[in-house]
Amino acid sequence: MGMFSGVVQTLDNSLQYASAKNRAISNNIANADTPGYKAKNVDFKNVLQQEMTSPQAAKRTRPEHIPFSQSNTNQSFSTTTNNTTYNHNGNSVDVDKEMADLAKNQIYYQALVDRLNGKLSSLKTAIGGGS
Template sequence: MQLFGDTFHVLENSLNYASEKNRAISNNISNVDTPGYKAKDVSFGKMLEGELQATRTNARHLPFNQGERNGFRTTVRSGTTYNHNGNNVDIDKEMTELANNQIYYQALVDRISGKFRSLESVIKGGSA
């Protein structure tokens, strides 16, 4: 039994996802001039799992969520090269993703803060 339902768990996983995405974007930006560096992306694996409807039919088969943590995974962008040195980091794309991720993260923080304020109000008996 969960005391607060799934809300805090979902918000926690979302914050972990946003933090991991920020880490990947930061690494991409810091390696923009590194020869041969390939950019990394973070995506939700669980969202895709529902769409693929893949199931293990034998215990000896590899699990589908291999390499995932908390429902998301980090992948390397390969097959593209934007710079003469083999690097595929597009700084404009990374800066846009960074700004979007910061807005997403702040929205999550505001939501979880609101949840805690509501709990505080209940604990205090509804008085401010």
């Protein structure tokens, strides 16, 4: 059993998701005037579905065991919106929606960071003997 029962790992995964979402939103805003650009989105449901349908990773416990192929865990989970156009140039970026999504994602990210800081502060207090 881990020190925080996997909480730190879950927070880390959540921070990675929030970072990926922030990158997608930032790219959308940066390309708001690019002709033909289609908005991208990182959706938790898509990430969860891909993780649940992908084969579970096997772990070698001894060097004599047959090695397993490593899957790419640093893959992108963004989806592209192809069926919507907001501008006359074929661009599908709605800047108002992107700015609202950015604000929401920043609040989510900050909440995760605060929670992680709380866990690390608890660890620091335990190491310091409660002082």
